[in-house]
Amino acid sequence: MPDGSPEAPLNAAAIAEQALALSDLLRLRTLPIGMKLFRDQAEMEQIPGLRRPTAGKRFSTCQLVTQARLAGFTLAITHDNVPEFSNCGGVIGLNAPSELYLSGRKMEGVWFENLEASAAHQAQMPRVSPEYHGLVVSPLRSARLDPPDICLFYANPAQMILFINGLQWRNYQRYDFSITGESACADSWGRALRDRTVCLSLPCYAERRYGGVADDEMLMACPPADLARAVTGLRGLSKAGLRYPIMPYGPQADPAEGMGKSYAGKS
Numbered sequence: 104m105p106d107g108s109p110e111a112p113l114n115a116a117a118i119a120e121q122a123l124a125l126s127d128l129l130r131l132r133t134l135p136i137g138m139k140l141f142r143d144q145a146e147m148e149q150i151p152g153l154r155r156p157t158a159g160k161r162f163s164t165c166q167l168v169t170q171a172r173l174a175g176f177t178l179a180i181t182h183d184n185v186p187e188f189s190n191c192g193g194v195i196g197l198n199a200p201s202e203l204y205l206s207g208r209k210m211e212g213v214w215f216e217n218l219e220a221s222a223a224h225q226a227q228m229p230r231v232s233p234e235y236h237g238l239v240v241s242p243l244r245s246a247r248l249d250p251p252d253i254c255l256f257y258a259n260p261a262q263m264i265l266f267i268n269g270l271q272w273r274n275y276q277r278y279d280f281s282i283t284g285e286s287a288c289a290d291s292w293g294r295a296l297r298d299r300t301v302c303l304s305l306p307c308y309a310e311r312r313y314g315g316v317a318d319d320e321m322l323m324a325c326p327p328a329d330l331a332r333a334v335t336g337l338r339g340l341s342k343a344g345l346r347y348p349i350m351p352y353g354p355q356a357d358p359a360e361g362m363g364k365s366y367a368g369k370s
Contacts, residue, residue, distance in 0.1 A: 137251025
């Protein structure tokens with residue numbers, strides 16, 4: 104399986120334990136969350152504690168994510184709950200992007216100087232196939248998505264590099280991440296939902312303006328098995344003395360002493 108994932112899928116309770124360990128190891132500010140797409144509305148509505156937007160209310164996906172990671176809500180949306188003037192539904196597979204977007208006319212003169220650049224942005228954006236009825240976001244600790252399609256968390260760059268180091272701890276692989284620019288959610292939950300792979304993104308202007316993402320936050324999205332693999336790696340790194348927060352050694356100090364402790368006996 105991709106990314107060295109184990110054959111047996113993790114259940115919701117096991118994923119909740121991994122999320123708690125992740126929060127402890129990296130001292131995360133907000134809750135790790137899960138996402139799950141549904142083709143069947145009846146199945147979606149069986150999730151315990153499910154909240155739905157009030158009639159006529161619309162949210163961008165980044166607003167839903169923020170409500171889940173800050174307030175701990177379990178939220179469901181359908182095509183009718185995403186803004187008609189956004190990329191949200193098209194990124195997560197609840198609808199197909201309109202000609203207004205695909206042509207580039209929507210963002211021409213806003214995010215891009217010309218129609219060609221704007222249309223190229225839309226053509227290269229990772230999107231889930233438009234075949235789903237709804238999406239649910241929920242904190243992993245609630246164990247309400249059994250299992251989630253993907254896991255997500257926000258963290259600063261130091262926390263993110265340690266998470267990636269954890270992914271590489273037992274089975275190394277190099278990671279290459281994409282940058283769409285505006286509509287960066289396509290690089291995180293969009294690509295992770297579509298490809299079931301590890302995705303790191305730089306949150307865009309809209310995520311920060313409407314989702315309230317902080318200046319120092321990045322977003323990681325990955326399948327549950329990769330979350331568990333990274334937690335195992337983070338524990339291994341911690342035993343080697345490599346943990347968060349990273350204690351500053353000092354830019355004018357001789358690094359030999361510090362490195363001597365980490366790499367003792369390696370000469």
